[in-house]
Amino acid sequence: MLPVADEAAFAVFSALTGTLTTHYAYLATLASWAAGHGIAPEEAERYVRGLFQGVGRSLGDETRSLQQLAADHETPNGSNERIRTTWFGENNSAALRQALDDLLADLR
Template sequence: MQRIGIIGVGEIGRAIVEGLRDGGGTAPEVFLSPRGARTAAELSERFEGVHVCADNQGVLDRSEVVIIAVRRHDRQEALAGLRIGDDRTVINLMAGVATADLRRTLATRAPIVRAIPLPAVRERRSTTVTFPSHPVVDSLFDQLGGALPVADEDAFNVFSALTGTLTTHYAYLATLTSWAAGHGIAPDAADRYVRGLFQNVGRSLSDETRPLHRLAADHETPRGNNERVRTTWFDPANAAALAKALDGLLTDLA
């Protein structure tokens, strides 16, 4: 793979470029759309072999693999009228946009692969779900932390729904720091402590010999503080509310 194009240079587009260019070794040429002009220009100035095209058609014409990362509700404006050869490979990062939908918009027979890269691809440590499995696409994301191909689009949408919980985790941590500040702890001290606490939790997740429920049990003392908060706050009703929210999101993504 020598040439990659990205249409829609937001946070994920930036992360992909950084992961590819900071990884050492031979990196592909990258062609960026002018959409997200400030980010595209900054990446072009920062990395040799990263270019900003005049328009989206220019990205398609110069690339072997095209990553489409525009927002779902902007796709008609961004993609309408584009011409893409059947010899290209298209990677669709738009949540809730099925392969058949995108194929109609692009009017192409080129392979289309859906993917869910996360910002951690910039450090090449994010597992990216893909559908269907495709050697070129899976090889690309293997460079960025690993590819996880799934069997069908229904399974892909389940993983997409799980991704929708990410900012809830950050908001949970922010709520903890606000609670501590409300009890007289300096906000910067609370922030530092909560970050360190959950960074250590994150490190424990690298132990794949223990399933998640086992990790929870191993960090809990019977009738201890952790068990008390888990059973009084994250009770069956709370767990059911989370499942209901995910079910609703999954319905919208299908």
């Protein structure tokens, strides 16, 4: 038995699952960037792992939406807002949605 309402929902969740290795590659890129700036690779990886393990724990707070969690971790004009708005702006967001739409079409 599927833990979702129907096959259409299962396909959507399967498409979302297709983003897991992208997340790991994102984290690896962060650690590699830090290593490129003089941090020992193992230290950079340890820091990135610890940082995002904390983020993972915050996901357990279902009283706040994902948008609210993002806002709660962002200072106006701060570092997080700067990276979000310059790197993950509307074009990047649209490209991700398109990649997911394309994957979903293939899964159906």
